[in-house]
Amino acid sequence: MASRHYPAPELDVSEWIGTPHTLEELRGKVVLIETFQMLCPGCVRYGLPQAQKVHRAFPQVTVLGLHTVFEHHEVTGVDALKVFLSEFRMTFPVGIDRQDGGMLPVTMRKYGLEGTPSTLVVDREGGLALSHFGQLDDLALGAVLGQVMADGRNE
Amino acid sequence: MASRHYPAPELDVSEWIGTPHTLEELRGKVVLIETFQMLCPGCVRYGLPQAQKVHRAFPQVTVLGLHTVFEHHEVTGVDALKVFLSEFRMTFPVGIDRQDGGMLPVTMRKYGLEGTPSTLVVDREGGLALSHFGQLDDLALGAVLGQVMADGRNE
Amino acid sequence: MASRHYPAPELDVSEWIGTPHTLEELRGKVVLIETFQMLCPGCVRYGLPQAQKVHRAFPQVTVLGLHTVFEHHEVTGVDALKVFLSEFRMTFPVGIDRQDGGMLPVTMRKYGLEGTPSTLVVDREGGLALSHFGQLDDLALGAVLGQVMADGRNE
Amino acid sequence: MASRHYPAPELDVSEWIGTPHTLEELRGKVVLIETFQMLCPGCVRYGLPQAQKVHRAFPQVTVLGLHTVFEHHEVTGVDALKVFLSEFRMTFPVGIDRQDGGMLPVTMRKYGLEGTPSTLVVDREGGLALSHFGQLDDLALGAVLGQVMADGRNE
Numbered sequence: 088m089a090s091r092h093y094p095a096p097e098l099d100v101s102e103w104i105g106t107p108h109t110l111e112e113l114r115g116k117v118v119l120i121e122t123f124q125m126l127c128p129g130c131v132r133y134g135l136p137q138a139q140k141v142h143r144a145f146p147q148v149t150v151l152g153l154h155t156v157f158e159h160h161e162v163t164g165v166d167a168l169k170v171f172l173s174e175f176r177m178t179f180p181v182g183i184d185r186q187d188g189g190m191l192p193v194t195m196r197k198y199g200l201e202g203t204p205s206t207l208v209v210d211r212e213g214g215l216a217l218s219h220f221g222q223l224d225d226l227a228l229g230a231v232l233g234q235v236m237a238d239g240r241n242e
Numbered sequence: 243m244a245s246r247h248y249p250a251p252e253l254d255v256s257e258w259i260g261t262p263h264t265l266e267e268l269r270g271k272v273v274l275i276e277t278f279q280m281l282c283p284g285c286v287r288y289g290l291p292q293a294q295k296v297h298r299a300f301p302q303v304t305v306l307g308l309h310t311v312f313e314h315h316e317v318t319g320v321d322a323l324k325v326f327l328s329e330f331r332m333t334f335p336v337g338i339d340r341q342d343g344g345m346l347p348v349t350m351r352k353y354g355l356e357g358t359p360s361t362l363v364v365d366r367e368g369g370l371a372l373s374h375f376g377q378l379d380d381l382a383l384g385a386v387l388g389q390v391m392a393d394g395r396n397e
Numbered sequence: 398m399a400s401r402h403y404p405a406p407e408l409d410v411s412e413w414i415g416t417p418h419t420l421e422e423l424r425g426k427v428v429l430i431e432t433f434q435m436l437c438p439g440c441v442r443y444g445l446p447q448a449q450k451v452h453r454a455f456p457q458v459t460v461l462g463l464h465t466v467f468e469h470h471e472v473t474g475v476d477a478l479k480v481f482l483s484e485f486r487m488t489f490p491v492g493i494d495r496q497d498g499g500m501l502p503v504t505m506r507k508y509g510l511e512g513t514p515s516t517l518v519v520d521r522e523g524g525l526a527l528s529h530f531g532q533l534d535d536l537a538l539g540a541v542l543g544q545v546m547a548d549g550r551n552e
Numbered sequence: 553m554a555s556r557h558y559p560a561p562e563l564d565v566s567e568w569i570g571t572p573h574t575l576e577e578l579r580g581k582v583v584l585i586e587t588f589q590m591l592c593p594g595c596v597r598y599g600l601p602q603a604q605k606v607h608r609a610f611p612q613v614t615v616l617g618l619h620t621v622f623e624h625h626e627v628t629g630v631d632a633l634k635v636f637l638s639e640f641r642m643t644f645p646v647g648i649d650r651q652d653g654g655m656l657p658v659t660m661r662k663y664g665l666e667g668t669p670s671t672l673v674v675d676r677e678g679g680l681a682l683s684h685f686g687q688l689d690d691l692a693l694g695a696v697l698g699q700v701m702a703d704g705r706n707e
Contacts, residue, residue, distance in 0.1 A: 229383060237389040
């Protein structure tokens, strides 16, 4: 079955904290990407805890963080981010979205994200099943994950 | 595709508050059945609110309540139940599980339920996809609903 | 020091579940009275749990429940109430506000309460330090209790 | 009335973000001091939100933050802290606890704090009414504030 979803653009990451990944290499798996900034309250309060909860509850889902910095670059560099991830006990790999001098980092622009936190779900065929900006209900996120986990399971 | 799940036993209901339903008639739909007692704290605190949330969030899921009384019969009759459902704003149909003089009402026995609240999910082919006693995380329930909504969608 | 508060009217209770009390006899103590109806969602969700929490956290505060029924009398009688209090693990004494045929029960009328849940705090001199209808923040309730506990402590 | 509490040590602050304060100057007022580190999860999740809530709910209480850094100094300097306070909408003055090369900053040592977050309440006479490490229930904090607000009110 061809995916019903548009292809998810490849991640453009300048550095990984944890194991590096590409979406191409993850074809065949369900992927959740949590895009965030370490000093964004909504990311800290609900986006990242929800991603961590998915990481724990669904071993069959690959969870990635993407640090999409578009403000306060000077105090949210890689050293600060490493401390943050360790203190807040985030255990999934986190990529740093590439900066090319534009207003927004590259991957964030390719996905047309409105801000942080944004939650992305990529299906087994690399289609973008969800792109949600802001707080996302667990019941709704669970249903999206359940559907893309079911899709292509027997194919 | 044949359901991977055991067939869900038919409901045995002595009276409906709201539109009556049978599982047989609901074949082809995803059904969530919330079994509860009106004076059970866990039912009031999380089971019923979660069922009501599913009812609101997923119009494609048929939500039913099942009043499976096994204690305090004398103060949880149909008149009390009607007041309770109205005050607590439960808007899905509720069946009263048949009493035949046994310790537990009939449908509760057929499903082998351990207590209240128990949440049941029936897939499109009438298979029992979930039978969970006690508090159930929204993320986990969402995933089950997402999977059974995906199953048989194109068949 | 004379209380800065108006005198709290005496309770008019037709029956007690647990040890009977009068405000007169409780002079010198801080008293919290949680007025409720057993099938009122706000009472079950926040009023009564908060009263129970005060009962556990502040042994020096006397906590009482008052069942102020003004609707659905037929299904919220004393037998139903006893089951409810036992199932919901309310461990403080509960009085049943006297019915005299008026729209509202007698004590509820004397206090001019708007509805349920309403939380009342009576100071050591029998003054009404708080009468609050609806949800009440823990921080705000704590501050009222702290103030009336401090008042008259050394006198 | 002489305070029943030990005198709260004076704050030793190297720099203020917002209006500077000393406890000596605040004699006669109730003061809440929230000690925190900007990358400490418990501070972000409950300590600081609770302090902000007190700041909003009780205009008669002076709320101060104290940045007691004892780890990760290199990524939690004053520039990072200013961004953090602005993003997380903390509107009370924040002092930076003086570093003198010891393991812990100076004020933190003088108070014998175990870690962050720690919540301190200073009464009108400069006595230390509360020093609590970790999560603190709103009801309990409210009661302490209510008691120290009542103390010395009429003197």
